[in-house]
Amino acid sequence: MARGILTINAGSSSIKFSLYEHDGQLAATPALSGQIDGIGAAARLVAKDRSGKHEIALPLSGEQEAQHAASLDFLLKWIGEHLSGVEIAAVGHRVVHGGELFSAPMAVDREKLAQLEQFINLAPLHQPHNLNGIKAIARTLPQLPQVACFDTAFHRSNPPVAQAFAIPRALSAEGVKRYGFHGLSYEYIARVLPEHSERADGRVIVCHLGNGSSACAMIGRKSIASTMGFTAIDGLMMGTRTGAIDPGVLLYLIDNKGMGSKELTRLLYKESGLLGVSGISQDMRTLLAAAQPEAEEAIALYCYRIVREIGSLAAAIGGLDALVFTGGIGEHAAEVRRRVCEQSAWLGLALNEQANTDDQTRIAATDSRVDVLVIPTNEEWMIAQHACAVLAL
Numbered sequence: 001m002a003r004g005i006l007t008i009n010a011g012s013s014s015i016k017f018s019l020y021e022h023d024g025q026l027a028a029t030p031a032l033s034g035q036i037d038g039i040g041a042a043a044r045l046v047a048k049d050r051s052g053k054h055e056i057a058l059p060l061s062g063e064q065e066a067q068h069a070a071s072l073d074f075l076l077k078w079i080g081e082h083l084s085g086v087e088i089a090a091v092g093h094r095v096v097h098g099g100e101l102f103s104a105p106m107a108v109d110r111e112k113l114a115q116l117e118q119f120i121n122l123a124p125l126h127q128p129h130n131l132n133g134i135k136a137i138a139r140t141l142p143q144l145p146q147v148a149c150f151d152t153a154f155h156r157s158n159p160p161v162a163q164a165f166a167i168p169r170a171l172s173a174e175g176v177k178r179y180g181f182h183g184l185s186y187e188y189i190a191r192v193l194p195e196h197s198e199r200a201d202g203r204v205i206v207c208h209l210g211n212g213s214s215a216c217a218m219i220g221r222k223s224i225a226s227t228m229g230f231t232a233i234d235g236l237m238m239g240t241r242t243g244a245i246d247p248g249v250l251l252y253l254i255d256n257k258g259m260g261s262k263e264l265t266r267l268l269y270k271e272s273g274l275l276g277v278s279g280i281s282q283d284m285r286t287l288l289a290a291a292q293p294e295a296e297e298a299i300a301l302y303c304y305r306i307v308r309e310i311g312s313l314a315a316a317i318g319g320l321d322a323l324v325f326t327g328g329i330g331e332h333a334a335e336v337r338r339r340v341c342e343q344s345a346w347l348g349l350a351l352n353e354q355a356n357t358d359d360q361t362r363i364a365a366t367d368s369r370v371d372v373l374v375i376p377t378n379e380e381w382m383i384a385q386h387a388c389a390v391l392a393l
Contacts, residue, residue, distance in 0.1 A: 003089040003393070004031065005384040006079070008072075010093070010133030012064075012125070013039045015071055017047075018380040019079060021086060026388055030380065032083060036071045040064045043071060045078065054082075068129070069136040076140060090145045092387035093134055094184060094379065096126040096232070098150030100175060105149040105386035108134055116148065122175065123231070125269065147387040154183030154190075157222045162316065165230070178234075180216070180226030182208045184379040189326055190221035191382075196361060197371045202321035205313050207306060208377065209336065210327035211239035211282065215306065217313035225316040227309045233268050237305045239282035242272040244305075274298045284329045284336065303339040310344050320347045322371035331376050334359060341372060 002021050009016040014037040018030040034047030036058065043058040058074055060067045079088065093108075097119040106112060113134060120127045134146055163178045165171075185208050193200040204218045213236040217225045227235025227244075237243040245268075253259040259267070275282035278298035280290055287295040314320045323344070325337050334356050341351040341363075348369030356363040364372035387393070 002086050004083070004086040005387050005393070006088050006091045007380045007383040007387075008091060008093050008133045008137075009380075009383075010068065010072075010129045012129050013037065013041070015039070015068070015075065015133065016380075017075060018384070019083065019086065019088070020381065020384045022089065022384075022388060022393060026381070026385055028381070031086065032079065033380070036075060039067050039071055043067065045075070049083075065132060068132050069139070072133060072136040073140055076137070088141075088144065089393060090147060090387045090391050091137055092147045092149055092383040093130060094151065094383060095130045095134075095148040096151045096181065097123040097179070098148075098152045099179075100156075102148075102150055103153050103156040105147055105153070105390050107390055108146045108148045112148070122179075125265075126232070145387075145391050147383075147390045149184060149383045149386045151181045151183045152179045154187045155180030155216070155223045155226050158225060162225045176230060178226070178229040180214075180223065181228045181232045182212070182214045182216070182226075183223070184382045185326065185377040186216045186218070186223060188378050188382045189324055189375055190218060192375065193221065193322075193324070193373075196373055196375060197322050199321040199371050203314075203317045203319050204322045204324065205310055205317075205320060206324040206326060207310070207330055207340070208327040209236075209306070209325065209330035209333075212241070213238045213243075213302075213306075213327070213329070215309050215313055217317045219317055225313055227313070236309055237277075237302050238273045240270050240273045240275045242268050242276075274302060277301055284333050288333065288335055299336070299339075303336060303343065306336075306340050307343040310340070310347070314347055320349075320370050322373065323349060324373045324375055326375050326377040331374055332359065337363065337374070 002023055005020045005022050007018045014035050016035040018033040021027045021031050032047055032049045036043060036045045038044055043060045045056045045058060047054045060070050099119045116131055137146060165177060186206055189206050201220050205215060207215045214228045216223055233241050235243050250264060273282060274287060278287055278294045280295055281287055287299055329336055337356055341349045349372055350365035350368035352363055352365045359374060361374055363374060
């Protein structure tokens with residue numbers, strides 16, 4: 001019987017999963033992938049494997065946490081029945097926050113889980129759901145090894161000055177500093193970049209552009225600076241998140257609009273970004289196809305913020321040898337890449353328009369002083385690879 005590595009990315013209302021076969025070496029593509037969405041409402045499993053697509057409605061009831069546990073129970077049972085020739089050997093989890101304590105993936109036991117719960121206040125919208133996934137599997141299959149892979153870990157190589165806020169030292173000592181996120185995506189790009197560019201170990205900026213967007217500056221394929229900071233709101237404008245915002249705006253909303261923590265959280269995370277500016281959609285594909293001027297304003301602001309942050313990151317690493325686009329928007333929105341490269345031409349970028357339109361891997365013109373690449377990310381494979389390494393599989 002073949003062994004499999006299951007990866008889990010548990011959110012508040014969805015659970016994304018992939019299963020990679022492992023027969024002495026981890027498979028490059030998953031035997032099964034999909035998600036359970038609609039948890040708390042009308043939950044359904046949607047999955048793809050080599051035989052095609054599968055859709056199943058889940059008859060769930062009860063509180064959100066109970067539905068999460070029931071969803072994972074259903075998933076494990078369904079995989080066992082659907083892929084009867086594959087035995088799950090380990091589970092790798094995306095865990096958003098490892099704090100300052102954890103800078104590498106690790107096997108999770110009860111003690112480690114308790115330590116990870118200490119970081120819930122640093123990522124209250126993500127961490128609890130990530131940990132609930134670990135707890136649910138531990139209840140169902142207590143002997144199954146589980147590995148936590150942290151979105152913050154890749155950025156622990158940032159120098160202290162890049163992690164600091166200009167706040168009283170006592171607050172910094174409590175852990176109020178820049179952590180950075182999307183680390184699993186950046187780690188994957190750093191791993192495969194030498195296959196695509198001779199400048200992989202030089203000064204590289206990677207733009208992870210999707211519903212959540214950020215950028216990371218690397219030297220020697222190590223993170224030097226990131227646009228995301230203490231939370232995943234900071235930096236670039238996103239699908240529904242503000243990105244960097246003057247703290248005075250929040251004080252204004254508190255003092256003049258009577259907003260509290262819950263209202264501000266909803267505004268910052270759910271009602272802003274592309275959706276808030278356009279009033280139409282958070283989906284870049286919808287906005288690019290729209291005729292309304294508000295859609296163009298949202299696209300223009302999104303690209304402007306990327307260009308601003310590329311300039312900032314280039315200053316942090318002393319120049320630019322390669323620019324990489326990844327994530328849903330980065331990989332598929334040629335118009336966004338065109339605008340960003342055009343507005344960043346002062347850094348030595350020159351675009352091959354046809355290669356960009358065709359979504360090719362290398363999209364720089366022959367006379368460009370900077371490599372420009374489009375590389376699909378693969379956080380799930382990175383998680384599975386970490387699980388194998390940690391458990392010596």
